[in-house]
Amino acid sequence: MARTAAPPAPLACSYLHPGGGRGGLLGWVLTTDHKRIALLYLYSILGFVAVGVALGLLMRLELIAPGRTIVGASTYNALFTLHGVIMIFLFIIPGIPAIFGNFILPLQIGARDVAFPRLNLLSWHCYIAGAILAVTALFTGGGPPDTGWTFYAPYSIRTTTNVTLAVFAAFVLGFSSILTGLNFIVTIHRLRARGMGWFRLPLFVWSLYSTAWIQLLATPILAITLLLVMMERLFGLGLFDPARGGDPLLYQHLFWIYSHPAVYIMILPAMGVVSEILPTFARRTIFGYKAIAFSSMAIALFGYLVWGHHMFTSGMSDTSRWIFSLLTFLVAIPSAVKVFNWTATLYKGSIDASPPLLFVFAFVFLFMIGGLTGLMQGALSVNVHVHDTAFVVGHFHYVMFGGAGFGLMAALLYWFPKIFGRLYPRRPVYIALGVLFAGFNLLYFPMLVLGWMGQPRRYYDYLPQFQTGHLISTIGSWVLLVGLLILTVTLMRAARRGPWAPPDPWGGTTLEWRTASPPPVENFAVEPAVTGRPYDYGALGRGAAAPEGR
Amino acid sequence: MSRGMGSTLAAPAQTAHHRDAVGAKLGMWLFLFTELLLFGGLFLLYAVYRTRFPSDFHFAATTLDPLVGTVNTLILLTSSLTMVLAVAALERGRRRAAQAFLAATMALGALFLANKASEWAAKIGHGLFPRSGLLLDRTDGENLFYGLYYGMTGLHALHVLVGLGILAVIWGLLARGPRRGGEAAAERGTERLGSEAAAERGTERLGSEAAAERGIQLENAGLYWHLVDVVWIYLFPLFYLIS
Amino acid sequence: MEQRPLNGYGTYLLVWSALVVLTAVTVTVAGLHLARWSALAAILVATIKGSLVLLYFMHLRREAAIIKVSLLVALLTWTVTLALTFADVAFR
Numbered sequence: 007m008a009r010t011a012a013p014p015a016p017l018a019c020s021y022l023h024p025g026g027g028r029g030g031l032l033g034w035v036l037t038t039d040h041k042r043i044a045l046l047y048l049y050s051i052l053g054f055v056a057v058g059v060a061l062g063l064l065m066r067l068e069l070i071a072p073g074r075t076i077v078g079a080s081t082y083n084a085l086f087t088l089h090g091v092i093m094i095f096l097f098i099i100p101g102i103p104a105i106f107g108n109f110i111l112p113l114q115i116g117a118r119d120v121a122f123p124r125l126n127l128l129s130w131h132c133y134i135a136g137a138i139l140a141v142t143a144l145f146t147g148g149g150p151p152d153t154g155w156t157f158y159a160p161y162s163i164r165t166t167t168n169v170t171l172a173v174f175a176a177f178v179l180g181f182s183s184i185l186t187g188l189n190f191i192v193t194i195h196r197l198r199a200r201g202m203g204w205f206r207l208p209l210f211v212w213s214l215y216s217t218a219w220i221q222l223l224a225t226p227i228l229a230i231t232l233l234l235v236m237m238e239r240l241f242g243l244g245l246f247d248p249a250r251g252g253d254p255l256l257y258q259h260l261f262w263i264y265s266h267p268a269v270y271i272m273i274l275p276a277m278g279v280v281s282e283i284l285p286t287f288a289r290r291t292i293f294g295y296k297a298i299a300f301s302s303m304a305i306a307l308f309g310y311l312v313w314g315h316h317m318f319t320s321g322m323s324d325t326s327r328w329i330f331s332l333l334t335f336l337v338a339i340p341s342a343v344k345v346f347n348w349t350a351t352l353y354k355g356s357i358d359a360s361p362p363l364l365f366v367f368a369f370v371f372l373f374m375i376g377g378l379t380g381l382m383q384g385a386l387s388v389n390v391h392v393h394d395t396a397f398v399v400g401h402f403h404y405v406m407f408g409g410a411g412f413g414l415m416a417a418l419l420y421w422f423p424k425i426f427g428r429l430y431p432r433r434p435v436y437i438a439l440g441v442l443f444a445g446f447n448l449l450y451f452p453m454l455v456l457g458w459m460g461q462p463r464r465y466y467d468y469l470p471q472f473q474t475g476h477l478i479s480t481i482g483s484w485v486l487l488v489g490l491l492i493l494t495v496t497l498m499r500a501a502r503r504g505p506w507a508p509p510d511p512w513g514g515t516t517l518e519w520r521t522a523s524p525p526p527v528e529n530f531a532v533e534p535a536v537t538g539r540p541y542d543y544g545a546l547g548r549g550a551a552a553p554e555g556r
Numbered sequence: 557m558s559r560g561m562g563s564t565l566a567a568p569a570q571t572a573h574h575r576d577a578v579g580a581k582l583g584m585w586l587f588l589f590t591e592l593l594l595f596g597g598l599f600l601l602y603a604v605y606r607t608r609f610p611s612d613f614h615f616a617a618t619t620l621d622p623l624v625g626t627v628n629t630l631i632l633l634t635s636s637l638t639m640v641l642a643v644a645a646l647e648r649g650r651r652r653a654a655q656a657f658l659a660a661t662m663a664l665g666a667l668f669l670a671n672k673a674s675e676w677a678a679k680i681g682h683g684l685f686p687r688s689g690l691l692l693d694r695t696d697g698e699n700l701f702y703g704l705y706y707g708m709t710g711l712h713a714l715h716v717l718v719g720l721g722i723l724a725v726i727w728g729l730l731a732r733g734p735r736r737g738g739e740a741a742a743e744r745g746t747e748r749l750g751s752e753a754a755a756e757r758g759t760e761r762l763g764s765e766a767a768a769e770r771g772i773q774l775e776n777a778g779l780y781w782h783l784v785d786v787v788w789i790y791l792f793p794l795f796y797l798i799s
Numbered sequence: 800m801e802q803r804p805l806n807g808y809g810t811y812l813l814v815w816s817a818l819v820v821l822t823a824v825t826v827t828v829a830g831l832h833l834a835r836w837s838a839l840a841a842i843l844v845a846t847i848k849g850s851l852v853l854l855y856f857m858h859l860r861r862e863a864a865i866i867k868v869s870l871l872v873a874l875l876t877w878t879v880t881l882a883l884t885f886a887d888v889a890f891r
Binding site: 578581582585586589592593596599600603604607608622626629630633634636637639640641644778779782783785786789790792793794797798 | 806808811812814815818819822825826829837838841842844845848849852853855856857862863865866869870873874876877880881884885888889
Binding site for chain 1: 583594596609695697700710
């Protein structure tokens with residue numbers, strides 16, 4: 007367990023600078039090293055986030071005052087469609103699994119790589135191909151799609167904008183997601199280190215496992231739905247065309263059969279991140295390990311049963327409405343199991359209020375607002391009132407951005423020293439968190455209020471009495487941007503010039519902390535043997551887990 | 557763990573795991589589940605529309621010839637037989653026999669597609685295709701039947717086509733023989749391990765290892781081919797036998 | 800791989816004959832015009848045929864439990880989506 011203390015020298019043969027092998031750009035875009043692929047995902051995803059954020063800012067700017075401000079109605083339609091498509095398909099769905107799953111999963115189970123390294127690379131190539139197609143769709147054909155990210159039929163079949171290509175882009179991105187999920191399932195089944203039983207898996211691995219099953223079993227439904235939209239547009243099959251007996255509601259069914267479970271593709275990995283970070287900084291074993299592990303699987307399961315709550319006002323049958331409403335409330339149970347266990351983990355812990363932990367607290371707070379507003383909409387009577395209003399927009403941004411987004415930032419801060427082998431300064435990150443948190447609530451809380459008062463979503467114009475709320479929201483978007491910029495600049499500087507990180511800067515107990523930072527190409531010099539559960543601070547002793555970098 | 561320099565490059569004990577036969581099989585099955593659900597979405601649409609327009613569906617199906625469907629079913633079932641015989645032959649180390657069975661499978665697959673194509677061509681020749689004047693004058697249910705017919709058999713035919721491509725690649729790999737395949741694998745091994753010792757260790761065993769890898773590839777290709785067959789087993793009665 | 804029991808060519812031929820016979824059965828049954836029962840019979844025969852292909856040609860019989868269980872999960876997932884969709888379309 008000798009840890010070379012010499013901080014100035016990074017590992018000569020880390021994955022970032024391996025001796026031999028292909029160097030330069032080709033060494034990256036043709037790599038099969040899961041760590042390099044993770045970084046490829048990190049940079050490409052962050053690039054698209056920047057675009058998505060810019061589009062969101064433009065929308066907020068348009069809504070700063072009633073009437074036309076900077077863009078017209080049809081441009082606004084394109085803006086919210088692109089913002090949705092980019093943020094959903096290019097950011098949150100791949101997000102944590104593709105970046106941190108790829109990097110951390112093999113390390114956490116003591117493997118050398120994922121089960122199918124070349125498939126892993128193919129998955130990233132699919133992601134890039136899909137992204138390029140999505141961007142191409144903006145500038146070719148009949149102009150950027152204006153259907154919203156949901157591509158609802160029959161409008162998506164009739165609009166003259168370039169829906170065909172955009173839908174194909176999403177199809178290719180779905181392939182990338184399926185391949186990642188498939189790879190992770192086989193990896194977890196086949197490549198666990200000696201002694202790593204199922205109940206010794208870190209909880210992040212459990213969350214990735216549940217996520218992977220959803221990716222595998224839900225994404226094909228989206229694939230066929232999108233293929234059908236393409237076939238409708240190209241050959242006019244008529245399956246969703248009411249003029250020929252087609253039922254557009256079936257499009258909605260198929261779409262949400264995927265897209266509701268997809269919500270859990272987005273949030274489950276973030277929950278796994280939280281379950282990693284809390285025990286590390288509470289210096290205490292996780293409370294209710296099995297409950298958290300199984301609640302991930304339960305969420306994956308229930309996620310399939312509730313898609314109809316997106317369609318309560320669509321005209322589907324009353325019977326199905328109350329069935330879906332009832333089932334929707336069930337999802338709250340495993341989510342609450344997690345939140346209670348996280349809270350209990352903190353009890354009597356010796357808490358180190360480090361940046362990742364504070365981001366996790368922000369996650370829990372924002373996710374609870376998102377979750378509880380979600381429950382409100384699960385009730386049929388309330389749903390009819392708030393359906394298609396800004397309330398829904400506020401709700402899912404609290405879940406997706408406040409949940410998955412903050413989870414991703416927490417993951418980045420937690421594993422940053424492992425990935426880049428450098429430490430970042432704490433103070434600017436604390437400031438960034440404060441600004442982000444304030445900006446976030448300024449931006450999205452007014453949406454909840456406005457929606458409750460009757461502001462419809464996806465309108466570029468509004469009644470004068472809504473102006474105060476919209477103004478606050480737009481100002482919030484600027485504050486949020488400042489927070490994001492502080493965080494980005496801090497981390498970019500740290501990645502280049504920060505002090506060298508020791509193998510285990512936080513005193514973590516899972517396997518990724520047992521190798522160098524950044525890890526060598528082969529991950530571990532010797533295949534690690536696992537002798538106990540993760541997060542076992544009792545066995546480790548307080549001294550060994552002394553945190554550094556305070 | 558030691559943070560030793562240099563020594564970390566030595567191959568750890570588990571480098572061989574990329575030739576994990578069980579893992580490869582599991583991965584293939586997982587992929588097949590996605591295929592099941594892909595077709596599952598279409599079967600779901602079929603179920604809804606058929607319960608909604610039962611008599612239209614029965615009437616529309618009279619335009620399909622059950623004989624063509626039956627012949628195509630027999631072709632595909634037989635191709636599944638030759639496929640599994642190819643796998644069995646290779647398991648017994650009979651590479652040439654495996655190649656012959658594989659060639660038979662491809663021939664039958666091509667025959668299936670030819671049949672399918674002539675059937676489609678005849679239908680389109682009669683003016684029975686989506687948005688054709690003839691169909692637009694018919695009932696909603698008949699339009700939907702034909703929409704599903706083209707969508708489902710079309711997607712299935714696409715899968716057969718992809719399957720033919722995969723089988724052709726595997727046939728080519730088998731034709732190269734185990735020795736040259738072994739060398740190629742050894743080269744790949746060297747690249748991965750980045751050390752001479754590993755390459756040496758590799759060449760010793762890779763002859764048989766490459767053969768084993770061919771076996772896995774053939775078996776996985778077979779799994780895909782059989783799944784496409786299973787899908788057809790359901791498509792056949794749902795379209796051809798309901799008149 | 801080596802220690803796995805090999806299926807004989809004979810088994811495969813037998814399964815194939817069964818599939819051919821079942822195809823004949825399903826064609827015959829469809830000709831009987833059993834009204835609503837014919838759809839059920841067709842699905843039933845197709846399921847038997849599909850199971851034969853899965854169990855013998857795809858060697859599901861000798862596969863690990865994980866593969867069998869996850870196949871069931873995949874089929875169950877589809878069944879659930881079908882059932883919940885019909886909760887709408889059957890009562891609309």
